Amino acid sequence: MGVRGLAGFVEERGGFCAELRVRDTKLVIDGSSLYHQLCLASAADPRRGGEYGLFAATVRDFFGSLRACRVSPFVVLDGGRGADDRKLPALQERAAERLRAAHGLSRGESGCVVPLLTREAFLQALRRLGVPFVQCFAEADREIAGLANRWGCPVLSLDSDFCVFELAGGYCPLTHFQWRSVCGGGDGARGRYVPARCFSAERFCGHFGALRRSLLPLFAVVCGNDYIELAALEAFLSAVRSRRGGRKHARLRGLLSWLAQFSEPAEAVDGVLRYVKKHQREEVRDLLCASMQDYTPSDVKLEDFFRSSTYECEAGREAGLPQWVLDALAKGKLAPFIINALVLRSTFLRVQVENMQRPSAHSTALPIRQVIYGLLLKASQNAEAASGSNELPVFCEFSRLQKTLRKTFVQAASLPTEFCDDSFSLEKLVEVPMSCRQMLLLETLGVKMSFLEPIPSHLQLPVAVTCYWICCSEPKVKLHQLKALLLMIVSGELHRIINDPDATGLCAEDDVTAYNEFLRWKEMKLEDKDFDLDAGHSFCQWQCCLQMGLYLNQLLGSPLPEPDLSRLYTGTLVHRLLQELKSIPSVENLFSSSPKMTQLYQVLLNTVESTVPPDFFQKIKVCKSKSESCKKKKASSKEKKAIRCALPEAQHLCSVNRFAALEVDD
Numbered sequence: 001m002g003v004r005g006l007a008g009f010v011e012e013r014g015g016f017c018a019e020l021r022v023r024d025t026k027l028v029i030d031g032s033s034l035y036h037q038l039c040l041a042s043a044a045d046p047r048r049g050g051e052y053g054l055f056a057a058t059v060r061d062f063f064g065s066l067r068a069c070r071v072s073p074f075v076v077l078d079g080g081r082g083a084d085d086r087k088l089p090a091l092q093e094r095a096a097e098r099l100r101a102a103h104g105l106s107r108g109e110s111g112c113v114v115p116l117l118t119r120e121a122f123l124q125a126l127r128r129l130g131v132p133f134v135q136c137f138a139e140a141d142r143e144i145a146g147l148a149n150r151w152g153c154p155v156l157s158l159d160s161d162f163c164v165f166e167l168a169g170g171y172c173p174l175t176h177f178q179w180r181s182v183c184g185g186g187d188g189a190r191g192r193y194v195p196a197r198c199f200s201a202e203r204f205c206g207h208f209g210a211l212r213r214s215l216l217p218l219f220a221v222v223c224g225n226d227y228i229e230l231a232a233l234e235a236f237l238s239a240v241r242s243r244r245g246g247r248k249h250a251r252l253r254g255l256l257s258w259l260a261q262f263s264e265p266a267e268a269v270d271g272v273l274r275y276v277k278k279h280q281r282e283e284v285r286d287l288l289c290a291s292m293q294d295y296t297p298s299d300v301k302l303e304d305f306f307r308s309s310t311y312e313c314e315a316g317r318e319a320g321l322p323q324w325v326l327d328a329l330a331k332g333k334l335a336p337f338i339i340n341a342l343v344l345r346s347t348f349l350r351v352q353v354e355n356m357q358r359p360s361a362h363s364t365a366l367p368i369r370q371v372i373y374g375l376l377l378k379a380s381q382n383a384e385a386a387s388g389s390n391e392l393p394v395f396c397e398f399s400r401l402q403k404t405l406r407k408t409f410v411q412a413a414s415l416p417t418e419f420c421d422d423s424f425s426l427e428k429l430v431e432v433p434m435s436c437r438q439m440l441l442l443e444t445l446g447v448k449m450s451f452l453e454p455i456p457s458h459l460q461l462p463v464a465v466t467c468y469w470i471c472c473s474e475p476k477v478k479l480h481q482l483k484a485l486l487l488m489i490v491s492g493e494l495h496r497i498i499n500d501p502d503a504t505g506l507c508a509e510d511d512v513t514a515y516n517e518f519l520r521w522k523e524m525k526l527e528d529k530d531f532d533l534d535a536g537h538s539f540c541q542w543q544c545c546l547q548m549g550l551y552l553n554q555l556l557g558s559p560l561p562e563p564d565l566s567r568l569y570t571g572t573l574v575h576r577l578l579q580e581l582k583s584i585p586s587v588e589n590l591f592s593s594s595p596k597m598t599q600l601y602q603v604l605l606n607t608v609e610s611t612v613p614p615d616f617f618q619k620i621k622v623c624k625s626k627s628e629s630c631k632k633k634k635a636s637s638k639e640k641k642a643i644r645c646a647l648p649e650a651q652h653l654c655s656v657n658r659f660a661a662l663e664v665d666d
Helices: 006-012 031-041 052-068 088-106 118-129 141-151 201-206 213-223 231-240 250-259 265-273 278-295 302-308 314-318 323-330 336-344 361-377 381-387 426-431 434-445 457-472 479-499 509-523 533-555 571-583 585-589 595-609 628-646
Strands: 017-022 025-030 071-077 133-135 155-157 171-173 194-199 346-348 394-401 404-411
Touching: 006 250, 017 171, 025 031, 025 141, 031 052, 031 071, 031 118, 031 155, 052 071, 052 118, 071 141, 071 302, 088 394, 088 404, 133 302, 133 323, 141 155, 141 278, 141 302, 201 213, 213 231, 213 250, 213 265, 213 278, 231 250, 231 278, 265 278, 314 323, 323 336, 336 346, 336 361, 336 533, 361 394, 361 404, 361 426, 361 434, 361 457, 361 533, 434 457, 434 533, 457 479, 457 533, 457 595, 479 509, 479 533, 479 571, 479 585, 479 595, 509 595, 533 571, 571 585
Parallel strands: 025 071, 025 155, 071 133, 155 171, 346 394
Antiparallel strands: 017 194, 171 194, 394 404
16 A cells, blocks of 8 residues: 655655654564565665575664664564455556566666565564564555554554554654664663654644544545545546645645545545536445545454464455465465465566566466466365356466566466375365475476485475476576576575574584685675676576475475575675686686585586486587578578567476466467
8 A cells, every 4th residue: 555645745844753762662563664675775786686695684683673672573564465456456557667677777777676585585584583473364554553553552664554544653664763773872771772753643634734633544545545546536636736835745735735624534525526426426435435444453463363373364264265374374384476376366476687578587487386376276176166167267477578567367287187186175285295295396396306315405495496497498597507506505505504503513614714715705806797687587587486486385385495595595696606607617616625515516516417418508509601501500590589589478388397288368
């Protein structure tokens, strides 16, 4: 949600906020706002796909500041889009905005796109830090407001809707929450606090004379938010637009001044309807009144979840989801992607900084998504059979086609015969033997467990995903790209055993030597070369495969351990390794001082290479002959490339996934 123009107006008029010292209190945090803000605060290069280690360190520092001030944080995250999908137009608009931002970044312009796995890295960081959190069934605003009011504590968010909710402890905008500047006494002193600002509804309403607090929900609805934008109200908004104070925020100022003449919402609604055509009035009245309820704090008792891990939500029950799915969603063990696919059969695939002339990086992971859809489809097959529906089951995906957002309809995969009996219904999925669930995961990724046995267990999933990526990417992954990715993973392992207190005893002297040499190499200044967009596109494909591999693994109850994303991907590092491998092949020996890391790198490389033909990475020989046959070969190659580029991106199928099937309908 978010009221259009309100955040800017409040920011411009600084007098609407009061100074606040945040200490010795509970604090309800809008998790979706927080991870976006901390991602920006981590100052990572947005073009290279994320710095999850740097992001995790920023998350740790943030909650360290709260702990120093004896603030008890409770993080509440948005879940899916909800069964009514009321926000779909706003989400499409935002997806188009992200696409424009990603395109600008790919061309060297400034901007920001949140890396693909930021949310997953955030949840992992919360678990490591022991920060209590809950993921709601749908949008979390009302539940955040309800929890904060029960505890009488502030809400921390970036969402201007919290200016409209009636909050006992107030709303603190994240932009004015100075967590890097803790004030007060020295370490451990009881007087330490985070300087912040708190929105004052009293000051805000007082600025417009007799404006009553109870009229703010109508103001938010009429002004426009993510749920409602009524063309029928344009005549009204034009009539009340302020003629004073300049054009900026004129609509907002005029609406608030106009509302100040009314004593209660019903009277104000009648006033609005006088500007609406008679045949539309009742419909608009119903919509306004229903939308104003969005600013009523929810009666979902989140404190029960934080006390006993039970999340009771009427909307979730009405959706008919198995209890284990609702529990897993609340605990962040299933992603909103899964719930949207299950409830709506509709998903958004987040854009990255890709080569916009190529098919979406998500197309590589399509067969994995189809298996996810196949598993979710079994939840509703019985209901559809009972209704006599003969429609072909498809899932809608919002993704990109070059520089535009488009809608694609994808058919779910037909699962292997051994997974098609009743025991694989979604209700009973968690009861299926773990060995069977692991087999489905690995068959989807095209690897065998025997290949993964030499790999440390916490790296088995990313290595399996890497094998899948090598086999399925288009254009083909280059050997230097694979080596750069594996060296990056090894660096994460080395960092883990050097810095992780849980890894005490695993670290040898030669590991410390290798780590120090690695740090010296990182500190060396390199010539600043242009961003390699094609390599970036390939690494985007890997992240897409990893994301869907994580989601399938979660849905199957984690037959493989979930990898630590903060140690797994560092965008600037993998791009630098790639750059140096092209000119200085000896960089491949970066960890040669540590036999353990050298062996790990070799095992990773051999495992991945064993899944492709021996000549897979051989360079294409350059044809130097000027003969006619050579020219024909070049022409034929160009023609094939043109045909391939003209095919719809979703028609790309991965040969290792023997049960993938697809239909496309733009």
